[in-house]
Amino acid sequence: MKWNLRLVAAQRGIWKATDLQRRFAEHGLVISAGKMSGLWSKTPASLKLEDLDVICQVLDCEVGELLEPEAPRVPAPRRPDSGRETAAGVAE
Numbered sequence: 001m002k003w004n005l006r007l008v009a010a011q012r013g014i015w016k017a018t019d020l021q022r023r024f025a026e027h028g029l030v031i032s033a034g035k036m037s038g039l040w041s042k043t044p045a046s047l048k049l050e051d052l053d054v055i056c057q058v059l060d061c062e063v064g065e066l067l068e069p070e071a072p073r074v075p076a077p078r079r080p081d082s083g084r085e086t087a088a089g090v091a092e
Contacts, residue, residue: 002068003043008061017041020058029054 005020014020017040021031029051031039038044056063 001043002070004066004068005039005055006041008059008065012059014059023058024054027054027058029058 009015009020014023017036020040021033021036024031024036039047052063052066055066059066
């Protein structure tokens with residue numbers, strides 16, 4: 001998932017994490033400076049649904065504006081080991 005908090009905030013004229021932190025507090029969501037910095041600058045590993053609800057309320061947005069699906073990451077195909085042979089003398 002792609003976390004778009006900064007983009008959504010900027011679209012609403014909020015350019016500083018501290019301004020958004022203050023607005024959250026006004027709506028009952030008190031966030032430490034460290035946690036706010038993490039929400040502002042990177043995708044959170046976890047987020048309470050209650051907190052997400054307040055964030056959406058403060059920014060007057062839908063969850064889909066904050067969380068955007070990304071294409072799944074597909075691992076690179078494995079290369080077969082060359083040089084190893086089976087008991088029959090055939091390379092695996």
